[in-house]
Amino acid sequence: MISKNMKELVDKSAAISALFTEGPRLRKLLGDENVFDFGIGNPNVKAPISVNETAIELLENMDSLTLHSYTDGAGIPSVRQAIAESLNRRFGEEYTGKNIVMTTGAAGGLNVILKVLLDQGDEVLTFAPYFSEYDVYVANAGGRLISIAPNIPSFLPDANKLEEAISSKTKAIIINNPNNPTGVVYDEETLKKVAEVLNKKGKEFGTTIYLISDEPYRELVFDGVTVPYIPKIYGNTIVAYSFSKSLSLPGDRIGYLTIPSTVEDFEDVVYGTGVANRVLGFVNAPALQQLVVARCCDEKSDIAFYDKNREILYNALISYGFECAKPQGAFYLFVKALEEDDVAFVNKAKEYGILMTPGRGFGCKGYVRIAYCVARAVIERALPSFEKLAKAYKK
Amino acid sequence: MISKNMKELVDKSAAISALFTEGPRLRKLLGDENVFDFGIGNPNVKAPISVNETAIELLENMDSLTLHSYTDGAGIPSVRQAIAESLNRRFGEEYTGKNIVMTTGAAGGLNVILKVLLDQGDEVLTFAPYFSEYDVYVANAGGRLISIAPNIPSFLPDANKLEEAISSKTKAIIINNPNNPTGVVYDEETLKKVAEVLNKKGKEFGTTIYLISDEPYRELVFDGVTVPYIPKIYGNTIVAYSFSKSLSLPGDRIGYLTIPSTVEDFEDVVYGTGVANRVLGFVNAPALQQLVVARCCDEKSDIAFYDKNREILYNALISYGFECAKPQGAFYLFVKALEEDDVAFVNKAKEYGILMTPGRGFGCKGYVRIAYCVARAVIERALPSFEKLAKAYKK
Incomplete structure (x- = not known):
């Protein structure tokens, strides 16, 4: 039944x-x-020790009614601003709180942005191997995930295969960098080729293809490698971030979406994410955890x-x-x-x-x-x- | 776009x-x-003061890795057991942890159970006036909400109107008791009539109609009124509960589903809710909040x-x-x-x-x-x- x-x-x-x-x-x-x-x-x-210390400090000293209140669907304004400023320091951006929407982890963030973007029957691409939950996340929003065959043995995105896979129904592509399950970090050169293809095919079909970059592992890189900041390479990029790995807080369900002002239909996308948080039943990212990560977001x-x-x-x-x-x-x-x-x-x-x-x-x-x-x-x-x-x- | x-x-x-x-x-x-x-x-x-005290105690003394870990999709086993025992004390039930699934508030719980139950095009009934988010929650899961005209001036459910509204496509009915927006508490007599109609029409159509009781306001009653415990009246009832109002924790997003063993397809429904928590992007109800409400669930x-x-x-x-x-x-x-x-x-x-x-x-x-x-x-x-x-x- x-x-x-x-x-x-x-x-x-x-x-x-x-x-x-x-x-x-x-x-x-x-x-x-x-x-x-x-x-x-x-x-x-x-x-990091500061996480628990910050939570305790808030629980001891902040007005209890405010601490436990509903927050805006898009998150607490001061928290969004703090995250924006951290990203500005790290990536030389000029974000304000308006570019940040607090979410219930990256899983929540992905469901929210897909709900905002997808119409019934829209296609979303991803490069195999990929995090298997993308299938259901896309289906939840009425879309269909199409995976692009793996590029063995490098497991880097193959721009030629991408070009073949894009259709007039392609609304978005999800990239996971660093990648689960391969641990491979997609380099700037490769991502520039991806961006070129997205621009070219978008023009050809008269469509806009959103790039959704799922980055829970951004801070987990080795050998001095840098993870390219994709919004600088492709303006129509939305980043889904989580503190599950960088601060080891997977059970706390806290993350955010970065929506650069260069994203097409920026105002509607931002407003829509707040609404989607509400209508999907997240309502708001957990309030205490929002306040904690606002203060600890520069640690790892x-x-x-x-x-x-x-x-x-x-x-x-x-x-x-x-x-x-x-x-x-x-x-x-x-x-x-x-x-x-x-x-x-x-x-x-x-x-x-x-x-x-x-x-x-x-x-x-x-x-x-x-x-x-x-x-x-x-x-x-x-x-x-x-x-x-x-x-x-x-x- | x-x-x-x-x-x-x-x-x-x-x-x-x-x-x-x-x-x-x-x-x-x-x-x-x-x-x-x-x-x-x-x-x-x-x-209640014990909420913050309990959270601080956990943050100070519990192993940090365990405290912040992913939990089972259905929630932490000891938390589910504690909630079950609290309900047993209050309502004379014989629940175990298996009857309880921790959710990201009642909003999360409703989206989870609707995802588990609804096929595309299924109908869900509710009595007007009703909490307006039910429309989108049902639509998220591919169903269609049909509201039954208000019964003025009592605003109690009208069993005759319900009987007319049930079709072969009716998969569930959502009841909100005490009711938002009227503040009216549905009495036992009225709910028994509702149960009779659900049983009768279910037999007639050869279907099972699930009753979803949305009860975030259960503890907020006055004049010595008792809110009937609906699973005793209709065995096929799933209760969505939230601590947003009873413990004043709306920003914390914590609640649970009660799935009595009398619910049809019990095993699949319970297992499905854990899966739905995951695939909808909730993953698990916030871990710290789960542990807090397990200890504070008898307070208000x-x-x-x-x-x-x-x-x-x-x-x-x-x-x-x-x-x-x-x-x-x-x-x-x-x-x-x-x-x-x-x-x-x-x-x-x-x-x-x-x-x-x-x-x-x-x-x-x-x-x-x-x-x-x-x-x-x-x-x-x-x-x-x-x-x-x-x-x-x-x-």
Whole structure:
């Protein structure tokens, strides 16, 4: 009696969940010490101390009625202004609070902006491999997600394939940079080519193609890499940001949309996002969390921890004979499976206590995602198992 | 370039917003002391002290990584269990944590349960006057809201009209008890008649009609009135609850769904709500707030404050000749306009510094909503203006 659409999602989700309930089953079978769970992208570094300190300070000293009140649908004006000023310092922009809309994480932000932009039947493009929730987010707003085949082995966007995929119905493209699941950072050169294609095809079809840049991993980059600031490359860009990773606050559900004044129909888009926050049932991003991130938005969690995890695991896997584009961002490795069927490979790995996610869930068969945001000891103890897994395929 | 659907919502919303930006305009014109804003249902009573104390205790003592982690889509198991036990104490139920799904306020909860239940084109019924957001919530999930004409002057559900409105496409009915905008509490007798009709018509059409009871105002009742616990009257009831009013935490976005085991397709509905939380972009109800309400769910804000406001305002308005069903819940009066056109009446009231909301926004023309959740002094100072307004129509 639940809806057909939800029944499908439930069945699909049960299959995904089964991957994770494997943890307890394996632990029983192999012992706690011999199970290595690389399945979930849950930060394993504490929030900066100032986060809790700021929250306590607000709870102790701010007028309680104001602190717990509804906020504007678009967020608390002083919070929007503080975020704008932080972005101005970092990227040399000239934003005001009007360019910022506070959202219930990036997931909330993406649903909000898609609701604002999409008419029934509109198409949204994305480059595979991609975060699998984009499918339902786009469908929630009446649109259809079309994924562009992966560009192996670099996993960078392929401008030629993009050009072929754009139609008169293309309303937007979602880019995730740094990328989940590959950890690859899209460079400026590549993004400029993407922008050229969007401009060219937009002119050809007489349409405007919005670029939605999903950037929860912006601060998680290594090797001194810079993540290009896409609004400078393509004016019609809206950025969805989250503090889930940069401040390790995934449970708090707090993020924002940046809507530069260069975005087409700027006034309506900004006003629409506030309305969408309300009508989608978010109402407002959690008020306490808005006030906290306004004061802590220039800080970040201990990125060095993830960097070290990456170095240890990447170097070891390569030495065992695995193939993998060296990730420079996020906290994932996207590794080529040692047999064609990624699900079979994931199942084989379980025999060695290793839990990973099949690439097909991200629109890219034949690969697996390893989330290395785990305790250091888990990585160190897992290495011999990875080595044995590789050897099992060499026989 | 924003979507047609959103453009409509933006235009409609701008009209509503205009009502509220009237405040500053009027204050400039008439002076701060002479403007009385009864437009918005924002609690004006502080959260119980234990709320902030509990939040501080968690921030100081709980492991920071756990505190800020993603939670299960359906909520933290111990929180779900604590809420279940509280309901068992209050209503003699035998719930476990499995019957409770934590949501981003009742607005989040309603969107989640509608997403779970509705197929494209399904119909959802509600009794006018009703909270106007139900229209978009139902539309978000692909359904169509059909309102049943108001039952004047009692504003109680009319079972005969309900019977006429049910079709083979009726998937659910939304009931808001105590009611926004009337403040009327639906009694047990009336709800039993509603249940009878739902059972009868369900049999006739071979369908199951879910009853969704939206109860953010459950604790805000006066005169010793009891709000019937609808799952006892109709087994196929899902309750959407929020702590926005009972604990004065509207900005915190925290509430829950109660899904009794008697609900048809119970397992799928519960599992589906967790999935819906995720795919709609809520991901999980804010983690800190989940933990806070688990410990504070048996408390409530100072209801006596609203009761006194109600007494003063209701008695005065009746003495000036206004007509109004005496509200026994929520913090609204739903008053008959003194001319046919409720919008014209609202505009006339502005000349006296009084801001109210036209009834047509709630599917009931000819009435206005007065939100009396304001400072006592505002009510006391407003009385002479209400009296002058009444007199202006007697000339």
